[in-house]
Amino acid sequence: MPSTPIDTHFDLALVSPFLLQTLAEVLSDKGVNSERLCLGLGFTVEELQDPAQRISYRQAVSMIQRALAALPERGLGLWVGHHNVLGTLGLLGHVLSLCRTLRDAFEIGRRFQHTTGSMAVCNLLEGPEESFVEVECRLPYADVQVFAVEEFFASLLVYNRTLIGTGFQPLRFEFTHTAPSYEAEYVRLLGPNLHFGCLHNRMVIASHWLDLQLPSHHPVALRQALKLLESECAQVQQRMGLLETVERAIARDLPYGSHIDKVASDLNMSSRTLRRRLSEHDMTFDALQEQVRRARAMSLLGNPEMPIERIAEALGYSDVRGFRRAFKRWTGLSPSGFRDEVPASAD
Numbered sequence: 001m002p003s004t005p006i007d008t009h010f011d012l013a014l015v016s017p018f019l020l021q022t023l024a025e026v027l028s029d030k031g032v033n034s035e036r037l038c039l040g041l042g043f044t045v046e047e048l049q050d051p052a053q054r055i056s057y058r059q060a061v062s063m064i065q066r067a068l069a070a071l072p073e074r075g076l077g078l079w080v081g082h083h084n085v086l087g088t089l090g091l092l093g094h095v096l097s098l099c100r101t102l103r104d105a106f107e108i109g110r111r112f113q114h115t116t117g118s119m120a121v122c123n124l125l126e127g128p129e130e131s132f133v134e135v136e137c138r139l140p141y142a143d144v145q146v147f148a149v150e151e152f153f154a155s156l157l158v159y160n161r162t163l164i165g166t167g168f169q170p171l172r173f174e175f176t177h178t179a180p181s182y183e184a185e186y187v188r189l190l191g192p193n194l195h196f197g198c199l200h201n202r203m204v205i206a207s208h209w210l211d212l213q214l215p216s217h218h219p220v221a222l223r224q225a226l227k228l229l230e231s232e233c234a235q236v237q238q239r240m241g242l243l244e245t246v247e248r249a250i251a252r253d254l255p256y257g258s259h260i261d262k263v264a265s266d267l268n269m270s271s272r273t274l275r276r277r278l279s280e281h282d283m284t285f286d287a288l289q290e291q292v293r294r295a296r297a298m299s300l301l302g303n304p305e306m307p308i309e310r311i312a313e314a315l316g317y318s319d320v321r322g323f324r325r326a327f328k329r330w331t332g333l334s335p336s337g338f339r340d341e342v343p344a345s346a347d
Contacts, residue, residue: 015055017048018088018116019080019151020063024048026079027067037066051090057139060119064144075185077147081154082189086162089116091229093159098222102164103210106133108226115233119148121244130171131210133203138247138295140330145299146177149201154189156203163214170205174198177302197303199314242277243288250292257316260285294330297323301339308335 024034024045034045041059068076086093092112099105106124113122119139125132133156137148153173160168172193173186179196180186186194249266250258263285264274278284293315300311312323327335 015057015060016051016090016115017043017053017055018051018090019118020055020060021048022080022083022088023064023067023076026076026083027070030071032067032070037063037070057119061139061141061144064119064147065141068143068147073181075150075180075182075189077150078154078185078189080147081151081156082158084155084158086159088155089159091225091232092116095222095225095229096159097163097214097216098218098225099163099214100217100219100222101210101214102160102212105163105214106210112229112233115229118152119144120152121248122152123248126210127207129207130204131207132200133205135201135203136251136296136299138251138292140291140294140298142298142302145295146180146302149175149177153201153203157190163216164209164212165215168209170203172204174200174202174204176201176299178304197305199300201299243281243283246274246278246285246288247292250289251296254292254296254316255314258289290326290330293326297327297330297335298338301335304339311335 024037027034027037038044038048041055041062043053043055043059047053086097089096092109092115095108095112096105099108103124103126110122110124120135120137122133122135125134135149135152137145139145139148157168157170169191170193172195173190174195176198177196179194183194245267246263249263252258253262260271260274264271267274269277275285278288297311297315300306300314308323309320312320315323317323317326324334327333327338331338333341
């Protein structure tokens with residue numbers, strides 16, 4: 001697949017090593033030399049054991065793609081997620097275990113998700129009967145997007161069962177990509193209620209789970225641990241918080257078109273102030289909007305059954321020609337040409 005440049009903030013060394021640490025362990029268990037996966041990336045496997053270590057998304061993408069090339073079409077993201085335990089999250093895992101309800105744990109997890117090294121961002125959408133944990137990877141690589149979604153849902157299932165018991169079971173999982181050749185691994189690790197080729201990546205749960213009180217809830221210990229976590233993450237949050245918040249707002253309004261005035265208003269600031277703050281991170285609103293659209297387009301193009309016209313509409317384009325022109329500018333390929341290249345990315 002053609003190389004696609006990553007936006008400026010993906011070069012910032014802000015990502016904790018949790019995910020790559022587990023990835024190295026899984027690869028080693030499968031007989032792959034994990035040291036070779038790190039060659040030339042600026043860190044060693046031993047350095048991934050240091051919770052203070054920070055790496056860039058660019059470095060993380062390189063290691064993940066090397067791992068996928070070493071074990072293609074096997075369900076590597078599922079394996080990594082299933083291999084995680086709550087303690088893998090460090091202090092965040094401890095805080096989650098002390099929360100009052102699963103809803104509170106979801107909110108804390110969403111607030112501090114950047115500390116886990118995840119390649120994806122998530123959101124909880126509550127409904128009266130069903131609620132949705134929606135996740136999206138906005139890195140512009142189709143293979144990494146699938147890996148990130150697999151890892152997120154497999155690990156989320158492990159964490160939830162740790163928090164509230166092995167009886168926890170989602171109603172279903174929904175994925176934007178088409179069913180892979182290793183679908184049996186999805187069934188084995190996530191369960192049989194799977195839907196592929198959807199508009200969103202979601203874990204659907206019965207809403208009553210959100211109000212269940214966690215057995216290890218301790219309000220005093222929670223306040224103390226949360227204060228430590230906030231202090232530990234303050235610097236990273238300051239640098240990444242604005243970009244993630246704006247990206248989330250753009251993604252929310254994507255089908256309808258996102259305007260900087262509305263996003264700025266949602267953040268209680270003027271559009272001029274928002275432009276200035278984004279420029280401090282060498283970023284513009286238009287660049288962020290293109291980034292969200294590009295990543296979403298690549299995710300949806302992974303499903304060969306979804307018409308190009310429907311994808312253009314989901315991205316907020318008034319006609320398919322505008323989408324084709326934009327996608328050609330991003331990747332050098334037409335949407336259909338990119339779609340033809342996707343299966344080759346696992347070879």
